[in-house]
Amino acid sequence: MELNRRPVASLWIGDRLQYLNQLCLKSHLRHGHPVTLYCTDTVTNAPEGVDIRPATEIMDIPMDIVEQTSASFLSNVFRYKMIQKTGAIWIDCDAFCHKPFPDEWEWIFAGHGMRGALNCGVVGLPQSCEMMDLLLDYYDNLPEVPPWWNKNQRRKITRQNDDLPHAVKIYKTERTAFGPQAFTHFARVTGDIDRAMTPDALYPVPFQLNDIFYDPHGRVEGWFTDQTVSVHLYTNGTKPWWRKHPPLENSYAWRMCQEVGIDPAAALEA
Structure with a gap:
């Protein structure tokens, strides 16, 4: 296997990968x-x-903050610091590589889901750019409330426990305030939102339909286009059954494990 393309990288908090994470990395x-x-x-x-x-x-990685939020919470900060330092493409551990990333792609991000808001599960940015600076400044100097929040969100944060760290208060008010919300906001501020790819490039299947990956009669590839390079499997939204049991034969998850060479039964969720 000749590794001659652009490097990719991710973060794992914990000591054991599940089979879908193994599949996506491989x-x-x-x-x-x-x-x-x-x-x-x-x-x-x-x-x-x-x-x-x-x-x-x-x-x-402050584990006390992770324990009050989620394993993926601090990855929203980590990914931009990683890109800035190494220039690698960020990939979530549930992003399956359908085709290689073209060498000429410098800006890599896309909308996802039914509403088309930007996601940050797969991200490529220049190591030095205004959007990067704004994202990192937001994380390093958290405002009292995110600037894009509406009145209801601003009211909701005031009901959080005063003893919680400020970052945790924001997270508990809006789980995506450090991920897609922040990414979308600052892409709009800089105008880089115009660089966004269409969802079929990185998130061809809407996250609302992620059960299709485990359906042996599902037609996952019907969502793909010639532009599709990455397929997000949305493990955070996967039903517990599929995390604890091997995928059914002929489902997309089963077929990709067969194709790539991953044994699901060897890395199920405990």
Whole structure:
């Protein structure tokens, strides 16, 4: 396997990957992308060829904040610091590589879901750009409330426990305030939202329909176009059954595991 394409990278908080994460990471290797997985713990079941690095090479991960939010919460800060430092493309660990990322793509992001708001599950940005600066300044100097919030959201945060860290208050008010909401807002501020790809490039299946990946009669590829390079599997929205049981034969998840060489039964959620 010749790894001669642009590097990609992600973050894993925990000590064990699930099979869909193994599948997605290995899918990038298969298409020639060097893969780095920054980890907070010792991960022993990453696919062969994935470069495991300590997350502290990019930033410290305050686990007390993670425990009050979610494992993916701080990845919203981590991804931009990682891009700024290394120039790699950020990939969520549930983004399956359908085709290699073209070398000429400098700006990589797209809308997703039924409403078309931007997602930040797969991101490529110049290491130095205004949008990067605004995102990192937002995280490093959190405002009292995010500037795009409406009156209801501003009222809701006042009902949070005063003892909570400010970042946790924002998270508990709006779970996506550090992810897609912030990304979409600052893309609008800089005008870079005009660079957004259409959803079929990175999120061809709307997240509201993610059960289709486990349906042996589902026609997942019907959502794909010639522009599709990445397929988001939305593991955060996956029903517990599919995290604890192997996918059914002939489903998209089963077929991709067969194609890439992943044994789902060996890495199910406990």
